[in-house]
Amino acid sequence: MKDRKRDFQLSCPLPLPARDMVLLGHGSGGKLTAELIRDVFLPAFSNPILARLDDQAVVSLNGLRLAFTTDSFVVSPLFFPGGDIGSLAVHGTVNDLAMGGAEPLFLSAAFIIEEGLSLETLARVVASLRQAATEAGVTVVTGDTKVVERGSGDGLFINTSGLGRVPDGVLLSADQARPGDQILLSGTIGEHGIAVLAQREGLEFDIPIVSDTAPLHTLVATMLEVTRTIHCLRDPTRGGLSSALNEIAARSRVGIEMDERAIPVREEVKGACEVLGLDPLYVANEGKLIAIVEASVAEAVLAAMRQHPLGRRAQLIGRVTDAHPGLVTLRTALGTSRIVDMLSGDQLPRIC
Amino acid sequence: MKYIDEYRDERIARALVAQIARQVTRPWVLMEICGGQTHTLMRYAIDELLPPAIELVHGPGCPVCVTPLEIVDKAIAIASRPDVTFVSYGDMLRVPGSRSDLFRVKASGGDVRVVYSPTDALRLARAQGERRVVFFAIGFETTAPANAMAVWEARQAGLKNFSLLVSHVLVPPAIRLLLESPHNRVQGFIAPGHVCTVMGYREYEALSREFRVPVVVGGFEPLDLLEAIAMLVAQLEEGRAEVENQYVRSVTCEGNRPAQQVMERIFEVCDRKWRGIGPIPQSGLRLRPEFTAYDAEKIFGLEDASAEEPAECISAEVLQGLKKPVQCPAFGQRCTPENPLGAPMVSAEGACAAYYHYRRQAAATQGRAA
Numbered sequence: 001m002k003d004r005k006r007d008f009q010l011s012c013p014l015p016l017p018a019r020d021m022v023l024l025g026h027g028s029g030g031k032l033t034a035e036l037i038r039d040v041f042l043p044a045f046s047n048p049i050l051a052r053l054d055d056q057a058v059v060s061l062n063g064l065r066l067a068f069t070t071d072s073f074v075v076s077p078l079f080f081p082g083g084d085i086g087s088l089a090v091h092g093t094v095n096d097l098a099m100g101g102a103e104p105l106f107l108s109a110a111f112i113i114e115e116g117l118s119l120e121t122l123a124r125v126v127a128s129l130r131q132a133a134t135e136a137g138v139t140v141v142t143g144d145t146k147v148v149e150r151g152s153g154d155g156l157f158i159n160t161s162g163l164g165r166v167p168d169g170v171l172l173s174a175d176q177a178r179p180g181d182q183i184l185l186s187g188t189i190g191e192h193g194i195a196v197l198a199q200r201e202g203l204e205f206d207i208p209i210v211s212d213t214a215p216l217h218t219l220v221a222t223m224l225e226v227t228r229t230i231h232c233l234r235d236p237t238r239g240g241l242s243s244a245l246n247e248i249a250a251r252s253r254v255g256i257e258m259d260e261r262a263i264p265v266r267e268e269v270k271g272a273c274e275v276l277g278l279d280p281l282y283v284a285n286e287g288k289l290i291a292i293v294e295a296s297v298a299e300a301v302l303a304a305m306r307q308h309p310l311g312r313r314a315q316l317i318g319r320v321t322d323a324h325p326g327l328v329t330l331r332t333a334l335g336t337s338r339i340v341d342m343l344s345g346d347q348l349p350r351i352c
Numbered sequence: 353m354k355y356i357d358e359y360r361d362e363r364i365a366r367a368l369v370a371q372i373a374r375q376v377t378r379p380w381v382l383m384e385i386c387g388g389q390t391h392t393l394m395r396y397a398i399d400e401l402l403p404p405a406i407e408l409v410h411g412p413g414c415p416v417c418v419t420p421l422e423i424v425d426k427a428i429a430i431a432s433r434p435d436v437t438f439v440s441y442g443d444m445l446r447v448p449g450s451r452s453d454l455f456r457v458k459a460s461g462g463d464v465r466v467v468y469s470p471t472d473a474l475r476l477a478r479a480q481g482e483r484r485v486v487f488f489a490i491g492f493e494t495t496a497p498a499n500a501m502a503v504w505e506a507r508q509a510g511l512k513n514f515s516l517l518v519s520h521v522l523v524p525p526a527i528r529l530l531l532e533s534p535h536n537r538v539q540g541f542i543a544p545g546h547v548c549t550v551m552g553y554r555e556y557e558a559l560s561r562e563f564r565v566p567v568v569v570g571g572f573e574p575l576d577l578l579e580a581i582a583m584l585v586a587q588l589e590e591g592r593a594e595v596e597n598q599y600v601r602s603v604t605c606e607g608n609r610p611a612q613q614v615m616e617r618i619f620e621v622c623d624r625k626w627r628g629i630g631p632i633p634q635s636g637l638r639l640r641p642e643f644t645a646y647d648a649e650k651i652f653g654l655e656d657a658s659a660e661e662p663a664e665c666i667s668a669e670v671l672q673g674l675k676k677p678v679q680c681p682a683f684g685q686r687c688t689p690e691n692p693l694g695a696p697m698v699s700a701e702g703a704c705a706a707y708y709h710y711r712r713q714a715a716a717t718q719g720r721a722a
Binding site for chain 1: 397
C-alpha cells in the first residue's frame with residue numbers, strides 16, 4: 001500500500017500581468033471602479049471638491065451653495081418592471097443631488113442613440129423622462145443628441161447632469177460619519193437590480209419584482225426638517241448597500257456594524273437571490289437611501305422617514321464604531337459576526 | 353423565507369453548538385468537501401461558535417478552483433475565435449489562465465456569454481443557426497447530469513453547432529487521495545449534499561470502511577452544517593466510522609437514478625488533473641467516443657495542449673486542509689480577489705476568497721498567532 005501514497009504537488013497559477021484594458025467589472029461600482037477613479041481620473045483632475053468623492057459636488061458662488069452632478073445610464077433592457085431608462089435618468093441624477101441635501105432644480109439630458117432605434121421607442125423614453133422630471137419638480141433646460149453606428153451602442157444611452165440648491169447649515173459628506181452614529185435605511189433592498197436582471201434574462205417569479213426607482217429629494221427634505229445635522233446620506237445604487245457603506249467606512253475612517261436581521265428584504269427578492277446565488281447586500285437600488293445620523297436624533301429621523309411614502313419600511317440597521325476603521329461587519333442571523341466586503345467587480349452567479 | 357429561515361434559526365444553532373460542546377473530549381479535525389459549504393461556514397462565521405477543539409478545514413470541492421489551467425487556456429483559445437459563441441457559468445470568467453482570462457477575451461471582442469444552465473446554451477445554439485456554440489461544462493457530479501442532458505438533446509434535435517468543453521471532476525477519488533496522503537490530518541468528512549443528491553452515498557460507504565473514517569452527508573444551510581458537525585463528533589467520540597445522512601430532505605442512499613443514467617450514457621470516467629493538486633486517477637468525466645461530435649477539444653484540435661503551473665501559492669496545502677488561507681504569506685497582500693495568485697481566491701466558493709470576504713480581520717489575528 002505504501003507505494004500508493006504520495007504527496008500533493010504544490011502548484012498554482014501566476015497572477016495575470018498588470019491590468020492593461022478596461023473590463024466590465026471596472027463599471028460595477030466595486031473595487032475595480034474605485035481603482036480606475038484613483039489611478040486614472042483623480043490624478044488628472046485633482047482638486048479639493050472632486051477629492052471629496054461624494055455623489056455630487058457642492059460649490060459656493062457668491063454665498064449660494066450649489067450641488068452639481070452628472071450620471072450616465074446604460075441599462076439593458078431599456079424598459080423593465082417599475083421603470084425605464086428615461087425615468088431612471090431623472091431619478092438617478094435627482095438622487096445624487098438629494099444625497100447632498102440639495103433641492104434639485106435643473107437637469108440636462110444628452111441622448112446617445114444607436115442607428116436603427118425605433119422612433120416609437122425613443123418617444124416612449126422621452127415621454128417617461130419628461131413625466132419623471134415633472135413629478136420630481138425639475139426642469140430639463142439643455143440637452144444634446146448624438147447618433148452612433150449600429151453596433152456601437154446598446155440602443156440608447158442617456159446622460160443627465162443636475163443642478164440644485166443646498167440649504168444653509170446642511171453639510172453631508174461620506175467623510176462625516178462619527179463613532180456612535182446610527183445607520184438608517186429607508187426601505188427594502190435589492191428590487192431594482194433583481195427586476196432588471198429578471199427582465200434581461202427572461203426569469204419569471206410567482207410575484208413579479210418591480211424596480212424601486214424613485215426620486216428621494218422630498219424624503220430627504222422631510223428628514224432635514226427634523227435635523228440639519230444628518231452626517232451623511234448615500235443612495236446604495238450599483239454595488240448595493242455593502243458598497244455604499246464600505247465607501248463611508250473608508251472615507252470617514254470608521255468601522256460600521258450592521259445587523260442582518262434588521263435589513264429589510266422582500267421575500268420575493270430573497271427568493272430570487274437564493275436561486276441565483278446572489279447576495280441582496282450587493283444588489284442595486286434606485287429608490288433607497290442610507291442616512292448616518294447622531295444617536296440622539298436617530299429615533300426622530302426614523303419616525304419622520306416612516307411618515308413619508310418612500311420611507312414606510314425604514315429601519316435602524318446598524319451603528320458606526322471606532323473599532324476596525326475602514327471595515328463593514330455584519331451581525332449574522334446566527335449572532336456571529338463577519339466582514340461585508342466591497343466586491344471587486346460584478347457579482348457573479350455561482351455555479352452550484 | 354419558508355424552508356430557508358428555519359435552517360438559520362439562532363436558537364436551534366445555539367442548542368446544536370451546546371450539544372457539540374458537551375460531546376467533545378479532545379481535538380478533532382473535520383473537513384467540509386464542498387465549496388458551497390465553505391461559503392456558508394464563512395458567511396455565518398460558524399467556526400466562531402464551535403468549541404476550539406473542533407478544527408474545520410476546507411476541502412477541494414470548489415469546481416471553479418480545481419478546473420485545470422490547460423482547460424482554462426483551451427476555453428480562452430476557443431472563446432477567442434471569431435466563429436464561436438462561448439457560453440459559461442459566470443464565475444469561470446475571472447479564473448486566470450496562463451496569460452489571460454475570459455473577461456479579457458470578452459473585452460477584446462470575443463463572444464462570451466454567461467448563462468445559468470446548459471439549456472440556455474442549447475437555446476442559443478438553436479437560435480444561432482450555423483454559428484458554433486461551445487458550453488464550458490465544468491463542475492462535479494452535481495452539474496454533470498444537466499450537461500449530459502444538453503448533449504443528449506442536441507443529438508435528438510440534430511444540432512450540429514453545439515459542443516461542450518468538458519472538465520468534469522468526481523468527489524470520491526479526491527477524498528481517496530486526501531486519505532492516502534501521508535500528511536492527512538482529516539478525521540471526519542462532511543460529504544457534499546448536492547453531489548450526493550445525484551449520486552447517493554454508496555461510494556462513501558466504501559471509503560469510510562476502507563479508511564475507518566466517519567462521513568456525514570451534509571446540507572448547505574447553517575443548521576445543516578452544525579448538525580453534520582454534531583453527528584461527526586458523536587461518531588468520533590464513540591469510536592464509530594460510518595456514513596450517515598444529515599441532508600435527508602434531499603439525499604437518498606441510491607441518489608437520483610435517472611440523472612446517473614443520463615451521465616453514464618454520455619460520459620465515461622477518465623483520469624483528470626485538478627488545479628493546485630495535480631493528476632488524480634479516475635477522477636474525471638469525458639464524453640464517450642460516440643459523442644465526440646460534441647467534444648469541443650476534438651472539434652478545435654486542442655486535445656494535446658497542456659500547461660504547467662509554476663509553484664507560486666500554497667493552494668494545494670489549502671485544498672488538502674494542511675494550511676488555512678491566512679497562513680499563506682501572500683494572503684490579502686499579493687493575492688486578493690482583484691489579483692488572484694491562485695484559483696481558490698477567485699471563486700466565491702474558494703476557501704481563500706471566502707476567508708478574504710468574510711473573515712479577513714479575525715483571520716489576520718489567527719494568522720499571526722499561527
